[in-house]
Amino acid sequence: MVFLHDSDGQGSTDGPRPIDTAVFFTRLGQRIIHLLTAVTPTGTLYEVDMRLRPSGNSGLLVTSLKAFAEYQRQNAWTWEHQALVRARVVAGSETLAEKFSQLRAIS
Structure with a gap:
């Protein structure tokens, strides 16, 4: 699973307690993972391994589309390009989905 956003990263939320865009997207990603990995009476809903994201555990949980594209061009391994298929x-x-599809097509 890869979380991407296409904001410029310079803004903040407009709620009662504004937070940076990067913090917002990271918290949103963490909540999604928490919901997907919930333990139910019949077991874990889904197994989510976020170590497979760009740069692994040392990388950001949520990456901008621009940074993801740069990673794909400069640092991605062959299997990472194959996974995009x-x-x-x-x-x-x-809009973001279309930009991602275009990136996938050229990687």
């Missing part, structure tokens, strides 16, 4: 957008804006 099967990657699919499951949530988010249509």
Whole structure:
């Protein structure tokens, strides 16, 4: 699973307690992982391994599309390019989904 955003990263939320964009997206990603890995009476809902994201455990949980594209061009291993063949957008804006699809096509 890879979490991407297409904001410039310079803004903040407009809620009662504004937080940086990067913090917002990281917390959102953490909540999604928490929901997906919930333990139910029949076991764990899904197993999520975020170590496979760009740069592994040392990388950001949520990456900008621009940084992800740069990573794919400069540092990604062959198997990471191969994994993109099967990657699919499951949530988010249509604009970001289209940009990701274009990136997938050239990687």
